[in-house]
Amino acid sequence: MKNSIVIVDDHVLIANALSSIISNFNQFEVSYICENGLELQEKFKNSRIPDIVLLDISMPIMDGFETALWLKNDYPNVLVMALSMQDDEQSLIKMIKNGAKGYMLKNVHPRELESALNIIVEKGHFFPAWATSKVLTTLSDDGIEASSKIKISDREKEFLKYTVTEMSYKEIAEKMFCSPRTVENYRDSLFEKLELKTRVGLAVYAIKNGYEE
Incomplete structure (x- = not known):
């Protein structure tokens, strides 16, 4: 039996082309x-x-962020794959926070899309390479169990909370009443402890371990 997909996109031509693919x-x-x-x-x-919702982010009336959160709260078993033109980390972080289990760009090759759909069905999540492979590890139960043994200071936990927001590192420093350099030290320390390389990785870790606001 085939996995059912619903496409949510206000660009009719794109949606129909995607359906045809x-x-x-x-x-x-x-x-x-x-x-x-x-x-x-x-x-x-x-x-x-459906089993999967392929979800655009920028839409009128009710956008992808709102829709993903609604699905998370009301239909948690539906796998949400964001399919967007937005390749910034903040959009990815917000979609993950709102329950998306996958994220792809609209310029993806059909073979890559098929592969991503197979992976999200098999593993329950799929994120692009720029989110780093370690991010995927933090999404697994084994990753969460291992990361729970890592010692993280209270100030580092506070910093993790802000990585999920849209604030810049400078704004996080102001919020934490410290210098930008101190915030960079928290970031670099967590990169080393958690074996991560990007803010996306920190944000996913914060969400999965309950450090977000």
Whole structure:
């Protein structure tokens, strides 16, 4: 039986093109297309609940961030894969915080999309290489168990809380009443302790371990 997918994207041509591409995948089929999160909510009342929601971020009425959070709260078993033109870390972090289990850019090759869909079904998550492979480790139970043994100071925990926000490191320093250099020291220390290389990695770790606001 094929895994069912719903596409949520206000760009009709893109959504239809994406549906056509997915129709050639062996393990997946598109059940229906919605133009925003509100339409998805209405569809869910009378239609089959899909295995995966391919979700655009920038949409009118109800955007991807709101939609992902609604799915997280009301349909936690649905796998949310963000498919966006936005390649910044803050969008990725916010989508992860709101429950997305995957994130891909719209310029991805069809073969990469099929591979990503297979991975998210098999492992429960898929994130791009720029999120670093270690981020995926923190999403697993083994990763969480191992990371719980790492000693993190109270100030480092406070810093982790702010990595999930949209604040710059300078703004985090002001919030923590310390210098930017001190904040950089917290960051570098956590990079070493957690074997991470990016803020995305720190943010995912903070979310999975309950350090976010």
